[in-house]
Amino acid sequence: MARPTAHTRRIAIATAAAAVLTGGVAAAVFLGSDTSADGPGPALAHSSAKSHAPGRSDDKPGGRPSGPARPSGPGGDDSAPDGSDGSADATGAAGPPGSGGISETIDHATESGGKSVSITIDDGPSPVWTPKILAVLKQYGVKATFCMIGPQAKADPAMVKKVVADGHRLCDHTVSHDEAMNKKSVDYQSTEVLDAQKMIEDAAGGAKVQYFRAPGGAFTPDNRHIAAAHGMRPLGWNVDTKDWKQPGTATIVNTVKRELKNGPIVLFHDGGGSRGQTVAALKELLPWLAEEGYTFSFPAV
Numbered sequence: 363m364a365r366p367t368a369h370t371r372r373i374a375i376a377t378a379a380a381a382v383l384t385g386g387v388a389a390a391v392f393l394g395s396d397t398s399a400d401g402p403g404p405a406l407a408h409s410s411a412k413s414h415a416p417g418r419s420d421d422k423p424g425g426r427p428s429g430p431a432r433p434s435g436p437g438g439d440d441s442a443p444d445g446s447d448g449s450a451d452a453t454g455a456a457g458p459p460g461s462g463g464i465s466e467t468i469d470h471a472t473e474s475g476g477k478s479v480s481i482t483i484d485d486g487p488s489p490v491w492t493p494k495i496l497a498v499l500k501q502y503g504v505k506a507t508f509c510m511i512g513p514q515a516k517a518d519p520a521m522v523k524k525v526v527a528d529g530h531r532l533c534d535h536t537v538s539h540d541e542a543m544n545k546k547s548v549d550y551q552s553t554e555v556l557d558a559q560k561m562i563e564d565a566a567g568g569a570k571v572q573y574f575r576a577p578g579g580a581f582t583p584d585n586r587h588i589a590a591a592h593g594m595r596p597l598g599w600n601v602d603t604k605d606w607k608q609p610g611t612a613t614i615v616n617t618v619k620r621e622l623k624n625g626p627i628v629l630f631h632d633g634g635g636s637r638g639q640t641v642a643a644l645k646e647l648l649p650w651l652a653e654e655g656y657t658f659s660f661p662a663v
């Protein structure tokens with residue numbers, strides 16, 4: 363099930379942006395699928411009143427092998443597979459905090475606990491879709507976490523500042539969205555994580571990036587340690603909407619309703635392709651969640 367399209371498209375964008383902005387950045391090579399891991403993840407480390415099944419939906423391989431780049435037009439498919447958050451990589455329920463006091467274990471809990479959810483939105487910022495998603499979040503008074511790709515943040519600092527001004531939090535989604543980063547050197551992983559952090563924080567003009575989400579769940583002990591040591595909590599997910607596949611608004615909505623039992627962190631995308639279905643799904647889901655008695659909280663840090 364090769365889905366090179368979206369994937370490579372976003373990467374092409376990111377790489378191009380990086381090249382433009384930095385005068386040349388090594389192009390990411392996207393070989394292999396998301397490998398991170400699998401098997402039952404660690405016990406959820408943080409308290410949430412909700413019952414979380416040990417085998418979460420994100421515990422399966424992402425299985426989105428990337429292939430050769432294929433041009434894709436506007437509205438093309440997305441890119442971000444994120445099929446697995448690699449949580450099997452993290453061992454120990456409550457992991458030792460890094461030097462900055464940030465836990466290195468992959469986060470699957472909300473800050474507030476209780477009957478709450480965290481909306482997380484990956485692969486932006488997008489000049490087209492991020493504003494539409496921000497508008498929906500504002501309409502329903504929901505704060506979310508945006509996992510941004512460094513060069514895209516650097517290319518659109520005003521959008522990053524808008525996200526922050528609206529009260530949302532920032533998450534580092536690396537420089538080149540390399541889902542095989544877990545198979546590469548520690549130096550490479552460090553550069554992917556820390557260069558993106560700097561790009562996003564520079565664009566934000568003061569706000570800190572509080573989380574790190576490995577592309578496709580390609581977490582490793584090294585990249586989790588690097589992130590935590592620099593103030594960023596590794597951020598997993600429990601509900602994968604697979605909105606990047608553009609499965610239809612109703613399917614996205616139903617996926618969330620069905621998988622919420624897995625845990626509170628819900629994964630959407632604002633980058634990588636047409637996100638009209640994501641916007642429409644959020645318009646249904648945010649009021650539904652509120653009616654069902656959920657509150658909205660940031661992921662635990």
Ligand SMILES: [Zn+2]
Binds near residue numbers: 441484535578
């Ligand atoms: Zn992603």
